[in-house]
Amino acid sequence: MDDPWMECMDHCIAVTQEAGKMIREALQKDISIKQKSSPVDLVTETDQKVENLIISSIREKYPTHSFIGEESVAAGAPSILTDDPTWIIDPIDGTTNFVHRFPFVSVSIGFTVNKEIEFGIVYSCIEDKMYTARKGKGAFCNGVPIKVSGQKDISQSLVLTEMGFKPDPKIFRAMMANMESILTIPVHGIRAPGSAAVNMCLVASGAADAYYHIGIHCWDMAGGAAIIREAGGVIMDITGGPFDLMSRRLITASSEDIAKQLAQKIQPFPCGRDDTEN
Ligand code: LIP
DSSP states (O other), rough: OOOOOOHHEEEEHHHHHHHHHHHHHTTSOOOEEEEESSTTOOEEEEHHHHHHHHHHHHHHOOTTTTEEHHHHHTTTTOOOOSSOOOEEEEEEEEEEHHHHOOSEEEEEEEEETTTTEEEEEEETTTEEEEEETTTOEEEEEEEEEEEOOOOOOOOEEEEEOOOOOOHEEEOOOOOOHHHHHTTOOOOOOOOOOHHHHHHHHHHHTTTTTTEEEOOOHHHHHHHHHHHHHHHEEEEEESEEEEOTSSSSSSEEESSHHHHHHHHHHHHOOOOOOTSSOO
C-alpha cells in the first residue's frame, strides 16, 4: 500500500538540507543577536529566515497543512496541536550554540497527523548528519540504520540534560538538585550539548544512554521523538507517565529501566505547557 506521508517526508528532507546550507553560510558572517523572553533566550535573523524558508516551501506544496514554528509562535501565532497534518518546526535548535559557533546546531521538524508523530527529521548541519525516521520504518543517520545502546544499568550510563539560568531561584535550585541526585547514583556523567534535538539523536544512535529535560518546547522534541522511538528507545513524561508532546518535558532513554529510574530521581518543577497561555 502507498504511504501517504512519504512524499511529505522526502520534501521535508530536501527543505531541511537547504535550511542547513543557509545556517552554515550564516556562520561565515557576523551574527546579530536579539533577546526573546530573557537574557539567555536568544534569536537571530537566521532563525527567522530559516523558518520562513521552511514554512513557505512546505505551504506551497501542502497549502491545507498546519504549522507550529518556534519563531512564528514567538511572533504571536498559536501553538495548539490539532488533528490536522501539522509540521512542528525548530529552524535552529541550539541558537545559543549557533551564536557561539559551538558545533551542535540542528534543524528539527516533526510531522503529526491526528496528534500522532508520523515522521521526524533532525539535521545536525555543522556535523552534516541527517537523522530521519518514519513511523514503523526505523531510524537512520545519513541513510545508515541507528539504534540505541540498549544499556539497562543506570550506573553505567551517560546522561544528557540542558541547564541554564532560571529567573526563579526555586526552579534554579530544583534543576540543580535533580542533577545532583542523578550524578550521585552515580552515573558515568552528565553532558549538555545544547540542542535538544541533537541530544535525542545522540541517545538514538547509542552515543548517550538517556536525556531528560524540563522546560523545552514541542518544536525541540517532535523530530527527535520519532527518531528515538524508531531507534528502539523509550520516551516518557518526566513523571514516568506517557509522553505528551505539548507538556514541555521529557525523558528519553535506551531502555525502559533507565527511563523509570530517572523518573524516580527527578523532582518535576512547573514549566507550563505549549498549548496554554503561560
Ligand atoms: C534550545 C534547546 C536547548 C535548550 C534550550 C532551548 P532553541 O532550543 O534545544 O537544548 O537548553 O532551553 O530550548 O531555543 O535553540 O531552539
